Amino acid sequence: MRSLQSQNLRTVDVARRTGCSVQHVRDLERDGVLPPATRTAAGYRIYAEVHLLSALAYRELAAGAGPVDAKRIVRSAHTCPATAVALLDAAHARLHAERTELALAQSAAAAISTEPIDDVRASDSMGVAELAAAIGVRPSTLRHWDSEGLVVPDRDGPTGTRRYSPTHVRDARIVHQLRRAGYRIAPLRAVMTQVRHIPGSGDVAAALAARDEAITARSRALLAATPALAALLALRPISPRGRTPPPESRIPR
Secondary structure, three states, X not given: OHHHHOOOEOHHHHHHHHOOOHXXXXXXXXXXXXXOOEEOXXXXXXXXXXXXXXXXXXXXXXXXXXXXXXXXXXXXXXXXXXHHHHHHXXXXXXXXXXXXXXXXXXXXXHHHHOOOOOOOXXXXXXXXXXXXXXXXXXXXXXXXXXXXXOOOOEEEHHHOEEEEOHHHXXXXXXXXXXXXXXXXXXXXXXXXXXHHHOOOOOHHHHHHHHHHHHHHHHHHHHHHHHHHHHHHHHOOOOOOOOOOOXXXXXXXX
């Protein structure tokens, strides 16, 4: 990485080497992701290796952990390397938890979506409280799913009491698993529309497979951030007590 040794980089140089816009580089400096640049007598910014490493690390971390956490990690790398490492560990742990939940959802949704629903009788229907207790959610959650068009039950007589048939129960179980796997309302609504119209079509499996691909992409992004982040942390070694070195050994903030 020969280019990383440059000590007199312009804003446009950092932008080109990191795939960011010039304005984005300035925004990252403003937000503390990049340390303050030195200035020429004419006021032009001069960047160095630490700025390029910071921008490279942020770019990949943002894709893997999200912009907010990426900023926290890189800022911590400048001031407290031990905190930066802990935050990175937490990001990996969250992805692992998502992947674990996804695997459970894939198994459950596959089984639930293919359950035969035969010999349906009116007595088989359930009320809000019954279904909520059966699948482990709050009644208010079922009402929210109803208002969002995810699981729309029948209404009983003039009182309008919600009644969930076996088909609705199956849909509620699928929605519950997909929500646990991290799906938001809008894409989940599209999936459930297809499930209702074409039972067993595989749309749930396809949606979960897409989620799996997204998690894998984020994992790869965290891995891609490692070289730049490791080099950045090497500029600020961790002391025995987990603190950064004395101020005179740091690049000014």
